[in-house]
Amino acid sequence: MAHVGIVGGGVTGLATALSLSKIGFQVTVFESDATPMPVSPEEAFSWNRRGAPQVRHSHALLGRLHNLLRDFHPEVLKMLLDVGATEIDLAQHMPDTLDDLNPHPNDKDLFMIAARRTTFEWVLRQIVMENPDVVIRTGERVTGLITSDDDISEVQGLVFDHGGSEFFDLVIAANGRRSQAPEWCKAIGIDIAEEVEDTGIVYYSRFFRVNEDQELPFSDRLIAGDLGYLKYGVFWGDNRTFSITLATSDKDKTFWGVRDPEIFDQVVREIPAAAEWVTLGADPITQVHSMAGLLNRRRFLSDENGLKIKRFHMIGDALICTNPLYGRGCSTGFWQAHLLTKAIEQSPDDFVVQAEIFAQDIDEHIIPWYQASVDSDRNNREFESGVTGEGSTRKSILQNGLLPATQTSAKVWRAFMRMMNLLAPPKSLNEPEIMADVLEMWEKRDERPIPPPLGPGRDEMIDLLGLKETA
Numbered sequence: 001m002a003h004v005g006i007v008g009g010g011v012t013g014l015a016t017a018l019s020l021s022k023i024g025f026q027v028t029v030f031e032s033d034a035t036p037m038p039v040s041p042e043e044a045f046s047w048n049r050r051g052a053p054q055v056r057h058s059h060a061l062l063g064r065l066h067n068l069l070r071d072f073h074p075e076v077l078k079m080l081l082d083v084g085a086t087e088i089d090l091a092q093h094m095p096d097t098l099d100d101l102n103p104h105p106n107d108k109d110l111f112m113i114a115a116r117r118t119t120f121e122w123v124l125r126q127i128v129m130e131n132p133d134v135v136i137r138t139g140e141r142v143t144g145l146i147t148s149d150d151d152i153s154e155v156q157g158l159v160f161d162h163g164g165s166e167f168f169d170l171v172i173a174a175n176g177r178r179s180q181a182p183e184w185c186k187a188i189g190i191d192i193a194e195e196v197e198d199t200g201i202v203y204y205s206r207f208f209r210v211n212e213d214q215e216l217p218f219s220d221r222l223i224a225g226d227l228g229y230l231k232y233g234v235f236w237g238d239n240r241t242f243s244i245t246l247a248t249s250d251k252d253k254t255f256w257g258v259r260d261p262e263i264f265d266q267v268v269r270e271i272p273a274a275a276e277w278v279t280l281g282a283d284p285i286t287q288v289h290s291m292a293g294l295l296n297r298r299r300f301l302s303d304e305n306g307l308k309i310k311r312f313h314m315i316g317d318a319l320i321c322t323n324p325l326y327g328r329g330c331s332t333g334f335w336q337a338h339l340l341t342k343a344i345e346q347s348p349d350d351f352v353v354q355a356e357i358f359a360q361d362i363d364e365h366i367i368p369w370y371q372a373s374v375d376s377d378r379n380n381r382e383f384e385s386g387v388t389g390e391g392s393t394r395k396s397i398l399q400n401g402l403l404p405a406t407q408t409s410a411k412v413w414r415a416f417m418r419m420m421n422l423l424a425p426p427k428s429l430n431e432p433e434i435m436a437d438v439l440e441m442w443e444k445r446d447e448r449p450i451p452p453p454l455g456p457g458r459d460e461m462i463d464l465l466g467l468k469e470t471a
């Protein structure tokens with residue numbers, strides 16, 4: 001039985017271990033965080049996960065992920081529900097203003113999972129730990145690659161910070177945004193090219209728990225919005241938890257104070273759609289966590305001369321990461337794990353063909369989401385800077401055409417939900433029958449009454465919070 005070494009025990013590393021074990025591989029996962037497995041999801045919430053600091057932030061778990069679990073790993077979905085996560089049946093939350101409220105057969109796929117990221121990862125690790133073909137070794141940091149004496153581009157194993165090394169038939173780097181794999185490759189003379197675009201945002205998240213006697217205010221309204229200078233989102237969690245995320249520009253120093261819990265809560269109270277969550281009887285259960293330096297980035301393991309490194313894959317955030325605002329990383333990481341497993345199954349012994357199959361699938365299924373993230377960020381920047389151009393027009397069509405049309409046209413609502421949940425590609429919204437409804441709505445934008453603002457404008461918010469404009 002071939003033995004695979006996986007670097008990183010986050011969502012993608014665990015998903016890859018799970019999928020590979022199901023097709024007969026023996027897997028060892030190396031996770032640098034030395035923390036032992038917590039006994040429950042509640043304990044996992046304060047898990048020391050320094051290697052994946054984003055676990056302290058809100059996470060949307062999208063339809064694509066839900067359906068991969070439902071169809072291939074029902075034991076994971078079951079355990080998630082058993083420990084307090086819920087399935088959000090989006091068709092049950094259709095706005096009643098839609099022109100057709102009849103169910104559609106595809107609605108069976110429109111489910112999200114409401115769970116904290118730590119709960120999801122705890123369940124995944126629990127299931128993987130129970131698998132006799134997978135060993136998880138925590139507190140072991142990989143620092144480099146062993147390659148063949150005859151061919152430096154052929155990986156044979158891993159080197160660790162404790163000075164040891166181990167041989168594997170195949171090595172997979174699933175070690176996240178901060179992956180050091182490009183440096184390991186450089187150390188053996190191989191350059192991994194990358195394309196990077198900074199998102200320019202700072203993320204602030206705080207978790208809350210509603211009181212025992214209180215229902216979560218599930219509503220059919222979008223609980224995410226953009227005030228121009230500040231974006232917000234409310235995320236349903238497990239076990240009566242929810243979290244609120246605020247995101248500001250990393251250049252806007254005036255709002256850096258949002259890290260202060262009092263200012264954070266004040267901002268939330270000024271945004272009606274978010275305020276209703278905190279005023280219903282909920283207590284904060286964390287401080288405000290912040291994270292900056294968030295990138296859109298993709299890496300290339302081959303160039304026009306072909307594959308640069310064999311018996312080695314990069315996967316998950318290590319290969320491609322996107323603006324977290326779109327909430328896609330765990331779902332695309334899990335999806336990548338499936339694509340890689342398929343490539344390995346199709347070509348277990350020819351590592352070049354295996355890498356080619358994986359690269360083609362990544363190009364077909366994952367890169368459109370990377371590109372959509374880069375494009376949306378560019379459109380947002382152009383729109384916010386007041387420049388008129390194609391990007392601003394696209395942003396205006398989104399705000400004044402697509403979003404209002406999701407409240408009136410069932411066709412557009414479904415197309416939007418399928419796209420947001422990675423069940424249909426980004427370009428699916430350009431289908432003529434969808435675009436017709438969107439553009440009709442957009443062209444009439446000046447005839448409609450101006451909708452109530454989502455929250456205070458920037459100057460008003462600064463006054464309300466008593467902040468000082470900081471250059």
Ligand SMILES: Cc1cc2nc3c(=O)[nH]c(=O)nc-3n(C[C@H](O)[C@H](O)[C@H](O)COP(=O)(O)OP(=O)(O)OC[C@H]3O[C@@H](n4cnc5c(N)ncnc54)[C@H](O)[C@@H]3O)c2cc1C
Binds near residue numbers: 012062140317333
């Ligand atoms: C602020 C923020 C909010 C986000 N919100 C969402 C969201 O709403 N929905 C969503 O789906 N995604 C979201 N994401 C993205 C999501 O968190 C990532 O896409 C996902 O965690 C990627 O999983 P991964 O397993 O590839 O990497 P990670 O989860 O980062 O795991 C990598 C693991 O590798 C380990 N490691 C690193 N180096 C080594 C080494 N040398 N040796 C051994 N182990 C090592 C780390 O300790 C870590 O455990 C968000 C990201 C951020 C930053």
